[in-house]
Amino acid sequence: MYKEVKKNTSAISSFQSITKDILSNDTFKTLDSFVHHRHISILEHSIHVAFRSYLLAKKLSIDPSSTARGALLHDFYLYDWHQRNPESKTGIQLHGFKHPKVALNNAKHHFDINAVEADIIEKHMWPLTIHKLPRYKASLLVLWVDKYCSFREITHQETRSFVKQLVVEVYSFEDR
Numbered sequence: 001m002y003k004e005v006k007k008n009t010s011a012i013s014s015f016q017s018i019t020k021d022i023l024s025n026d027t028f029k030t031l032d033s034f035v036h037h038r039h040i041s042i043l044e045h046s047i048h049v050a051f052r053s054y055l056l057a058k059k060l061s062i063d064p065s066s067t068a069r070g071a072l073l074h075d076f077y078l079y080d081w082h083q084r085n086p087e088s089k090t091g092i093q094l095h096g097f098k099h100p101k102v103a104l105n106n107a108k109h110h111f112d113i114n115a116v117e118a119d120i121i122e123k124h125m126w127p128l129t130i131h132k133l134p135r136y137k138a139s140l141l142v143l144w145v146d147k148y149c150s151f152r153e154i155t156h157q158e159t160r161s162f163v164k165q166l167v168v169e170v171y172s173f174e175d176r
């Protein structure tokens, strides 16, 4: 995968031009302060999912722009899901069920998103959220890429270093 990125620097720059407004948004950047899986922040995970989804969407001719933007915002929930919720009776947040809606509300608040992007965000936990059936091919693509990336981030050391390098390249348009 990393070779594919290095070979194809135009994929990074086209990804940047599609997603630059999201990547440079200050609220979006705070996702880097929340741990997602082990040593991977939500920001890193979101870029990982978005870039892999973008490459696949281009290959399959499935609306690469909406796929990249929706995937980038799929976990835009702005809290640490490992923390127990003192306001809930059980102390458990049921994060898996609830965070797609939280991410969708945040995405709508901060960005102008289209119907495909909204569907990608809201349905990405399917089949856990059994009643939220994905409506578009892009939504199906992102929900599988999300599961694949999460598995790789948890289990593969080389994936973690790849993701960190990918984030540096994706943010090459600004000084971080």
Ligand SMILES: [Fe+2]
Pocket: 074, 075, 099, 124, 125
């Ligand atoms: Fe998620």
Ligand SMILES: [Fe+2]
Pocket: 045, 049, 074, 075, 146, 150
């Ligand atoms: Fe995710």
